[in-house]
Amino acid sequence: MSSDPHHGTGASEQLRLGALIGVLGVVYGDIGTSPLYALQTCLSYFTHGRLTNADVLGMLSLITWALIITVTLKYVTLIMRADNNGEGGTLSLMALASRVSRSDRTRTVLGLIGIVGAGLFFGDGVITPAISILSAVEGIQVVSPETSHLVLPIALFVILFLFLVQRHGTGKVGRAFGPVMVLWFLTLGSLGFVQILHHPFVLEALSPSFGIEFLINHDTMAFVTLGAVVLAVTGAEALYADMSHFGKKPIRVSWLFFVLPCLILNYYGQGALVISDPSAADNPFYKLAPHVLQVPMIMLATLATVIASQAVITGAFSVSRMCVQLGLLPRMEVRHTSAMEAGQIYVPQINTILAIGVVMLVLTFGSSAALASAYGIAVTGTFLCDNALAAFVYRRQFGWMRWAVIAVFGAIGIADFAFFAANSMKIFEGGWVPLAIGLSIILVMTTWRRGRGLIMARWVQDSLPLSSFLARLPQSRIVRVPGTAVFMTGNLDFVPNALLHNLKHNKVLHEQVFFVTVRNMDVPYADPADRVKAEEAAPGIYKVTLYYGFMESPNVPQALESLSAQGIDFKAMQASYFLGRETVVPASVPKLRFIRRWLFLFMARNAISATEFFRIPSDRVVELGVRIAV
Template identity: 65%
Template sequence: MAVLGVVYGDIGTSPLYAFKASLQLFDPTKTTAVEIMGVLSLIFWSLIIIVTIKYVFLVMRADNRGEGGILALMALAQRVSIGAGTKRTLALIGIAGACLFFGDGVITPAISVLSALEGLKVSAPSLKLYVLPISIAVIAGLFAMQRQGTGRVGRLFGPVMIVWFLAIGVLGTLEIMKHPFVLYAVSPSYALQLCIQYKGMAFFVLGAVVLCVTGAEALYADMGHFGAWPIRISWLLFVLPCLVLNYFGQGALMIGDTAAIQNPFFLLGPEWLRLPMVLLATVATVIASQAVISGAFSVARQCTQMGFLPRMTVRHTSTMEEGQIYVPQVNTALAVGVVLLVLAFKTSDSLASAYGIAVTGTFLCTAVLAMVVFRRQFHWSRFAAISVFGVLFLIDSVFFSANTIKVVEGGWVPLALGISLTGLMTSWKQGRDVLLSRWKQSSMPLAPFLTRLPQSRIIRVPGLAVFMTSNPDYVPTSLLHNLKHNKVLHENVLFVTVENEDVPEVSPQRRAEVAELAPGVHRVILRYGFMESPNIPRELEDQTDKLGVRVSQASYFLGREVLVPGMAPKLSWWRRGLFLIMARNAVPATEFFRIPSDRVVELGVRITI
């Protein structure tokens, strides 16, 4: 039940706009069974090839220790690849896919809520002027509730979506019974006939048909929460049949009355049921939007942990579920973006032009990464990997190309967002690499420092000092500055390094590695996966027996980096500018690592980049 509520919210609400958007490209006064059956056939085989074969049967096999999603797939592909150049290319593909996913996160709430409330134009025409303000109010409420967490709301998701799928399936079945021959559209010959007859126009139709598979990436992304088999069974035995019945029901309605093109979804049912369906659709679209928003929070945290974004505030909204998080910066950015889209495009039909590029772009990235994983990890032959995923990549390319035609109409939105975010992420990654290189040049190796420590005249004072360092083999800059200014060293010293691994979660046995380097001096390496949030004090408390000191009384010494542009920068001017802006707005290390602010000593470090 929970699978239906979280995983299938997005793809489950696509009947609200996918069939209508596809058929509206033809002349409504001359629409015949050829166009209707052809579109139905294209929708059916898109669901079978892209969702069922590509994602459900193939891509979901490529789990990164149980976790899915394009970043998990990227980490898996990098792990089984050879060569630094190949890994950088795969990283860029993964970043591009993640950035397009953020574009999806902006468009999904806008088009879903608008398409649901546009049912008022059919059920209550007098309220059609209020569709836009009501949509903005629903969206504002949706983002406002994010800070409270989705735990309570989540318990309602499953039952509501069961009612939703049953309702759309039954309504579609009742209409199919009036024109049962629409079921012949399962034959690909109708799709082929449409393409042959309309040629160039059919290419445009593909750009709208792809709307029926929006949310396919969610099946893979949410695999870690529910497992592969519950997702597969729910899709094959319940979700897919209900979706197909509703699409074919809309087609049967159109065959009986072509005037139903104004809104075939809401005209399926009797008049007395239309207003309740608007309410149910609104709730279903909120659920669909919630799933995408939660996914955006998770992807943002993964990007931060993998070093592609600066530190951000991550608040856990559940004491039971680690995955339930709230990222205020991402929530605000999404809310502003969604409201601006609604005000700019005003109707779901206009937004449909902007939707496809984000979805199909992610499909392309997934196909490339999956081909690498199946070739290397599953030991498929080169011919098999290229044949299978090459065909899927070709199909995705056709859909993507069909949507690029709509760039001027609105497709530029996710494209611009994806390019901008990719520029931000790659600039941050390169900037951090340059920073690390500068830091190594001015740092002192740890081994000789510890060798000379017993003979030095450094005064040791009571207490425990924790020095955070990104490289466990070098003396932390904050320690050198503390010696320079305060000329003392604590009796007990911990060098703590946080390492992020390309796995979703690190087992408790591998979490901490403690080593005594000298009397009273220990090195602690803490490992986290990209689905986890660091908590330094808690982890150090768990190592009290090995350390032999009370960590709760420790003082944390951090280096406060002050970045200034240099005369001979290693970064281009625009990347350096982006990096400096992001660095100045990054969440402080104390908040990100959950270090008590009253136990922190920050020492300024001026670094030229």
């Protein structure tokens, strides 16, 4: 990521070699490891001598056109154009769509679509490391079948090691990602190219007619196979989500002229091998390599899957911080692991949850083939969410005609829905896993947003308007004492409860009083020049608003130091911060149902303190308790 988030995109547009290599390591790890299991899963539905050459060509054709339609047309060509100040991802697209919506009802619907997409993303984040690392380690069964009992222990060791090193940051490891993935894609392309030279007729599958014929001839089985075809495009959303790291041009150029050709060559090489030797269908990826190269391939594949998993984990950290800033999740600890790159963060709670989830999946399913049934729903659900949001943006922001939006995004939506429907048939085989994870995250997000809305409404109802307080202040007998007091508040129009409690118990008011609120914008990064807005509400009393984008972590003391540039004498070293520590309790007439009330109270009690979240020095904080019933 660029060290300057505001100019990273522009720098990357110069198309430097470093950016192209970096794209391979961060953006294409997930989709780049799909050849390990995608075609193998498709072939598994046609065993016991039922597999014909036409079937193999049909599967290759479906994979080819899935890559062209879903990745090249939808994400690389269309959705990447709809960036939110250079930032991508489902939540960024949701924020962009909400900005151009014209009614509260529409914004609510768009918000729900964004929440569903974010929930499914976390489901994908749990499954990707499990299936990727398992599929790589399973290569040892090809080299030495008697060592199959070692697959699970080795996979679990790699997974645990991957999550344990997260706390140290990915900066040093990240520099090695690109070159490893360059080697990986070159190896994929080379192995496939050699096999194609022996059976060049396999290239006939580039014609969509073979895919159409396959769908017509096999009816239900073809529909089931579509659920496996989608495995070839898992990670497509990463092209859009990681756009801010490198810019559009390096991602597009890398895909069109390197990644896509290498993937096509490898899939077609696997297909050519299976046509010449049907027994290779059980693991065509590893059998594509000569025996002498199979052990190095296992090692390289394991490295590649670790990189793919790392990209997903890092993405989960970024999305979780984004959700906190957008008010969809409670405050969580965010550690910055790099002084130079704003995107290098570590979220301990998310890391622990992902690690537990991945380990449980590996132990429960035991193989990549079993996990393949669980993989597709989360991915295809995200595709549908992105498609709906993008269609809205193209209609409202880009001014496309209604018929054009329906024609383009309707056609893409039909393909996405076909993939989603095909994977829905696997719900009882494992598809319930990402669905359960996604629905759980959606429940958490909607509960937290609803609960915080109730608390804010109750707080406004019970609070004293600031204008009334300031009007009575000159006639009051409140003693002003030397010093600077900062009161954090969610609404500058009302007096913070912490100030009222301080007056009640200490009966004094500082000479300098700052009412400070933090506003999260629907852009990734706020302009540093417009970070702080301040106005003097009364002599020595100021109302201050701090603006942060959803990709930023607030630092209140640092932001307040810039008040001197506006002619306000803020004595940072003398400032005391007053915060109201909320204790949420059940109301006599609860407005949340039992399960949601219990969940909200649990999250509220376990959220990190405002002191830590806003990076306020703990030795300058005065916390005053406030009980709020919901």
